[in-house]
Amino acid sequence: MKGILIIADGLGGRPTDVNGASCLEAARTPVLDAAARRGAIGLMDPIGPGIRPGSDTAHLSLLGYDPYALYTGRGVFECLGIGMDVRAGDVCLRANFATVETRAGALVVTDRRAGRIDSGQQDLADALNKMELESVPDVSFEFRASTQHRGALRLRGPDLSRHVSENDPHEVGRPPVPFAGEAGREEAAARTAAALNELVSRGHNILRDHPVNVRRTKAGKPPANFILARGAADCPAIPSIESLYGVRGAVIAGGALYRGVALACGMTALDVPGVTGGLDTNLRAKATAAADAIATFDYVFVHIKGTDNAGHDQDAAAKTSFIERIDQEFFGELMARVDASATHIAFAGDHTTPIDFGDHTVEPVPILYVGPNVAQDASSSFGEREAGRGGLGRFSGRALPILLGYCNWAPKFGS
Amino acid sequence: MKGILIIADGLGGRPTDVNGASCLEAARTPVLDAAARRGAIGLMDPIGPGIRPGSDTAHLSLLGYDPYALYTGRGVFECLGIGMDVRAGDVCLRANFATVETRAGALVVTDRRAGRIDSGQQDLADALNKMELESVPDVSFEFRASTQHRGALRLRGPDLSRHVSENDPHEVGRPPVPFAGEAGREEAAARTAAALNELVSRGHNILRDHPVNVRRTKAGKPPANFILARGAADCPAIPSIESLYGVRGAVIAGGALYRGVALACGMTALDVPGVTGGLDTNLRAKATAAADAIATFDYVFVHIKGTDNAGHDQDAAAKTSFIERIDQEFFGELMARVDASATHIAFAGDHTTPIDFGDHTVEPVPILYVGPNVAQDASSSFGEREAGRGGLGRFSGRALPILLGYCNWAPKFGS
Numbered sequence: 078m079k080g081i082l083i084i085a086d087g088l089g090g091r092p093t094d095v096n097g098a099s100c101l102e103a104a105r106t107p108v109l110d111a112a113a114r115r116g117a118i119g120l121m122d123p124i125g126p127g128i129r130p131g132s133d134t135a136h137l138s139l140l141g142y143d144p145y146a147l148y149t150g151r152g153v154f155e156c157l158g159i160g161m162d163v164r165a166g167d168v169c170l171r172a173n174f175a176t177v178e179t180r181a182g183a184l185v186v187t188d189r190r191a192g193r194i195d196s197g198q199q200d201l202a203d204a205l206n207k208m209e210l211e212s213v214p215d216v217s218f219e220f221r222a223s224t225q226h227r228g229a230l231r232l233r234g235p236d237l238s239r240h241v242s243e244n245d246p247h248e249v250g251r252p253p254v255p256f257a258g259e260a261g262r263e264e265a266a267a268r269t270a271a272a273l274n275e276l277v278s279r280g281h282n283i284l285r286d287h288p289v290n291v292r293r294t295k296a297g298k299p300p301a302n303f304i305l306a307r308g309a310a311d312c313p314a315i316p317s318i319e320s321l322y323g324v325r326g327a328v329i330a331g332g333a334l335y336r337g338v339a340l341a342c343g344m345t346a347l348d349v350p351g352v353t354g355g356l357d358t359n360l361r362a363k364a365t366a367a368a369d370a371i372a373t374f375d376y377v378f379v380h381i382k383g384t385d386n387a388g389h390d391q392d393a394a395a396k397t398s399f400i401e402r403i404d405q406e407f408f409g410e411l412m413a414r415v416d417a418s419a420t421h422i423a424f425a426g427d428h429t430t431p432i433d434f435g436d437h438t439v440e441p442v443p444i445l446y447v448g449p450n451v452a453q454d455a456s457s458s459f460g461e462r463e464a465g466r467g468g469l470g471r472f473s474g475r476a477l478p479i480l481l482g483y484c485n486w487a488p489k490f491g492s
Numbered sequence: 493m494k495g496i497l498i499i500a501d502g503l504g505g506r507p508t509d510v511n512g513a514s515c516l517e518a519a520r521t522p523v524l525d526a527a528a529r530r531g532a533i534g535l536m537d538p539i540g541p542g543i544r545p546g547s548d549t550a551h552l553s554l555l556g557y558d559p560y561a562l563y564t565g566r567g568v569f570e571c572l573g574i575g576m577d578v579r580a581g582d583v584c585l586r587a588n589f590a591t592v593e594t595r596a597g598a599l600v601v602t603d604r605r606a607g608r609i610d611s612g613q614q615d616l617a618d619a620l621n622k623m624e625l626e627s628v629p630d631v632s633f634e635f636r637a638s639t640q641h642r643g644a645l646r647l648r649g650p651d652l653s654r655h656v657s658e659n660d661p662h663e664v665g666r667p668p669v670p671f672a673g674e675a676g677r678e679e680a681a682a683r684t685a686a687a688l689n690e691l692v693s694r695g696h697n698i699l700r701d702h703p704v705n706v707r708r709t710k711a712g713k714p715p716a717n718f719i720l721a722r723g724a725a726d727c728p729a730i731p732s733i734e735s736l737y738g739v740r741g742a743v744i745a746g747g748a749l750y751r752g753v754a755l756a757c758g759m760t761a762l763d764v765p766g767v768t769g770g771l772d773t774n775l776r777a778k779a780t781a782a783a784d785a786i787a788t789f790d791y792v793f794v795h796i797k798g799t800d801n802a803g804h805d806q807d808a809a810a811k812t813s814f815i816e817r818i819d820q821e822f823f824g825e826l827m828a829r830v831d832a833s834a835t836h837i838a839f840a841g842d843h844t845t846p847i848d849f850g851d852h853t854v855e856p857v858p859i860l861y862v863g864p865n866v867a868q869d870a871s872s873s874f875g876e877r878e879a880g881r882g883g884l885g886r887f888s889g890r891a892l893p894i895l896l897g898y899c900n901w902a903p904k905f906g907s
Contacts, residue, residue: 117880119886141542449507449508450506450507450508450846450853451507452506452507452514452855452876452877452880453507453512453877454877454880454881455877455881466881467880468877468880468881469880469886470534470535470856470880470885470886471885471886472537472541472886473541474541475540475541475542477542478541478542478543478854479541479542479854481542482542482544482853482854482855483854483855485849485853487542487543487544487853487854488544489544489545489546489851489852490539490543490544490545490546490549490559491545491546491547491548491549491550491559491563491566492546492547492548492565492566492723
């Protein structure tokens with residue numbers, strides 16, 4: 078038996094989305110509806126009832142972990158997700174290029190994304206990484222660029238702490254906020270803040286004078302001359318899924334965060350051309366890669382990000398049509414390629430992102446299981462309200478362990 | 493108000509059991525179906541969603557306890573279940589007679605069950621129990637025989653630990669495995685392993701030369717000349733159900749494990765002639781005894797084991813027909829004998845044991861409540877899929893506290 082877990086980020090919606098229906102209910106999804114008729118559906122609270130999930134905490138919970146026990150912050154998943162090595166003791170941050178300029182003798186952020194810079198980012202990062210920190214000479218760091226302005230930053234050395242604030246003012250026209258150790262935290266938090274403050278301050282001088290930025294300024298583009306960082310985290314103590322269940326899995330995800338969470342859980346990341354983590358991702362390529370991967374791996378986790386992007390953009394038409402593409406392009410391809418008699422498939426959102434609110438909300442999400450060991454319920458389609466009547470009832474998180482259970486892979490607790 | 497909780501072990505099944513239906517769905521169960529129409533049903537995850545339960549951990553959870561906090565291993569319930577006294581500090585193991593012979597100078601297990609020995613077991617045990625351990629003179633022990641080759645072993649003395657491995661090689665033709673303290677555990681674990689190694693090694697000499705075995709060998713039967721032991725446990729800190737709810741209960745169970753769990757929770761064990769813990773058990777006698785017992789006790793817990801035996805044997809016909817016997821013989825008798833206006837009845841499995849897999853799986857089990865305080869739902873029969881539409885929804889464990897609640901016995905938490 079093989080298992081495929083597919084999460085469409087922010088899949089869930091509200092009746093305020095489209096004329097009294099959620100985007101998922103409004104979308105035409107014949108392939109998912111047929112799967113719901115063959116399998117069983119229900120409602121899943123990603124973390125627990127009334128808990129509004131982040132994407133990182135929701136994914137830890139879906140994969141079978143208790144995020145309240147394990148979660149240390151987002152930065153470590155961002156670092157892992159773009160291929161950086163992370164060890165116990167490191168402190169990791171989600172970081173990005175921004176544009177600052179000096180006004181009345183003080184630095185002010187003028188573009189939080191440095192005009193979504195699209196070339197030369199790693200040259201800038203390489204220049205930055207040559208710097209040695211004078212205030213904390215035993216601490217080294219690496220900034221790595223990923224897509225556009227995005228990247229991640231890792232500090233390594235003794236006595237570091239994740240308990241530091243961010244420097245992003247979250248508004249243009251305001252100065253970057255100095256990093257600070259959280260009140261009441263250990264000396265290491267102040268030391269980590271000092272390292273970060275030196276890094277961004279002296280880093281600004283390096284970036285400002287770099288040929289990439291000299292060219293950008295000449296071309297009238299905002300220079301990528303400052304690093305904003307947030308989400309400080311240290312390496313969480315996550316036992317691998319293989320150590321817990323004895324199975325090997327792969328992840329197919331365009332977004333660094335999801336790839337990072339899966340890597341932290343011990344999955345192998347597969348690179349699939351055309352997978353972008355956006356609405357333009359190649360859904361057929363993802364389905365083909367997932368169907369291929371179960372020849373080698375026991376299970377595959379596929380993450381689809383576009384639904385959440387459209388939800389955050391409050392674009393009901395985009396979300397609805399992307400769900401229709403997931404149905405036809407992803408599931409159409411996947412169902413044609415897998416052996417239904419030897420494969421269990423689970424599909425859900427990681428949280429609700431309704432159009433009117435444009436951010437994550439607390440509602441449970443619909444979840445679907447289909448495969449030979451799933452008892453068929455009376456469902457005729459896949460959607461929020463139909464799931465409320467589904468044969469799986471309502472439960473919290475653990476979508477992957479339940480899938481592994483249908484595949485007969487769960488370890489017994491007790492005897 | 494009186495309560496009766498009936499657990500049919502491994503009751504749950506899968507659509508792969510019998511032509512797309514579980515054994516429970518395939519069985520003709522008019523008495524249970526009528527109870528479902530009068531009462532309400534739902535799905536219960538014995539421990540939690542996606543957790544594959546053992547029988548011991550599942551029962552702790554059904555009775556209202558958190559097995560993650562309390563469970564120490566199976567051996568203590570086996571000792572309690574066959575009437576041994578267990579105190580804090582004791583280490584208990586599930587133990588059984590086996591047959592070994594010397595091949596090329598080494599002992600090799602030739603029958604893990606000593607030919608399912610059916611007489612003379614306690615004589616062998618008595619001889620064994622006369623031995624004094626020389627390596628740990630402050631440790632005493634008792635081996636007690638139960639049915640056939642089965643029994644339990646208790647060590648008593650200072651500085652013992654349950655963190656020891658088993659000596660059962662789980663395959664004939666292989667030598668018994670020496671007991672060992674778990675890596676990284678306290679010195680007491682090594683000391684306990686030493687005590688067990690001396691016990692089984694010198695015990696072999698005693699058993700080998702015992703008249704019971706001399707007679708067995710002459711008769712061409714495998715001698716019961718060795719003790720295999722596993723599931724080391726110490727006494728768990730389980731507050732009694734009476735201390736938690738103020739009610740007194742009795743247990744009717746053929747299997748030592750279930751009787752032991754119930755005794756550990758403070759119930760009184762009732763002996764019912766004809767109750768075997770197998771498919772041949774006297775179900776009418778059990779029902780009669782349960783109906784009688786609620787004259788004396790506030791609640792009765794009845795355990796029926798045969799369903800799980802048939803599931804482990806992957807015998808769909810045996811499981812289906814045993815479920816039909818539970819319906820007609822047990823529930824037919826019970827319903828005729830109890831006062832429906834003053835009794836609440838709960839019926840569920842402790843886990844799923846599907847035919848194709850032949851072992852416990854993670855699926856939730858159907859559960860039924862019927863009695864004057866149970867709001868009737870729209871169910872027309874009792875089975876897995878009907879329970880997925882049932883009025884009780886899906887919840888985790890705690891079948892007994894919910895039953896006690898319907899009987900108005902639950903203590904208030906808060907004010």
